[in-house]
Amino acid sequence: LLVTGVGPVNAALSLGRVLGAHRSVRGVLNLGVAGTFDVLRAPLGSAVLASAEVWPEYGLADDHGVDPQGIAFPQAEGPTGPVWDRIDLAPELLFGQWHLAVPAAARSGVALTVAGVSGTPARAQAMCRRHAPLMENMEGFSLALGCLRHNLPFAEVRTMSNIVGSRAAEDWALEGALDALGALARELFLTD
Numbered sequence: 001l002l003v004t005g006v007g008p009v010n011a012a013l014s015l016g017r018v019l020g021a022h023r024s025v026r027g028v029l030n031l032g033v034a035g036t037f038d039v040l041r042a043p044l045g046s047a048v049l050a051s052a053e054v055w056p057e058y059g060l061a062d063d064h065g066v067d068p069q070g071i072a073f074p075q076a077e078g079p080t081g082p083v084w085d086r087i088d089l090a091p092e093l094l095f096g097q098w099h100l101a102v103p104a105a106a107r108s109g110v111a112l113t114v115a116g117v118s119g120t121p122a123r124a125q126a127m128c129r130r131h132a133p134l135m136e137n138m139e140g141f142s143l144a145l146g147c148l149r150h151n152l153p154f155a156e157v158r159t160m161s162n163i164v165g166s167r168a169a170e171d172w173a174l175e176g177a178l179d180a181l182g183a184l185a186r187e188l189f190l191t192d
Contacts, residue, residue, distance in 0.1 A: 011139035050156035109134025113141035124165025
């Protein structure tokens with residue numbers, strides 16, 4: 001069990017430290033909370049399996065957004081070629097390999113990892129237009145990239161704690177998301 005702390009830098013440093021000290025790690029399952037971009041598909045308290053991790057802040061930023069290939073340096077080489085700002089995941093396959101129960105009510109969707117959360121509706125809409133994410137988090141891409149570089153399987157499931165782009169108190173339910181995450185963790189480890 002590893003508690004990384006908040007943000008992509010803390011997550012990467014924590015995972016790197018563990019992988020360096022424990023060569024027997026066979027995979028990583030990331031559990032956490034995230035913001036939802038779509039309350040109809042992923043309401044507050046619901047669980048989402050990451051089908052991909054995207055880092056929208058990597059690359060060359062200009063007035064039109066961020067071009068991940070604009071600086072011409074991929075972050076890694078993956079099984080299908082260079083990794084720029086997206087890592088596709090196969091959570092259901094990995095859950096089967098690890099003999100974990102896929103949460104019955106979980107949805108699947110793209111996860112967006114940011115260092116600064118989207119605090120305005122305009123920012124949230126821009127991220128949706130560019131990346132079509134279902135959830136926003138602050139650690140997933142760095143963990144997925146670390147696992148890719150170590151050739152380790154990675155899966156991520158999060159419960160929805162807030163509506164991305166809103167700072168209004170009524171659009172936040174962190175305590176409920178943490179309760180749902182605890183229930184989800186118990187469900188994951190129940191196998192037939």
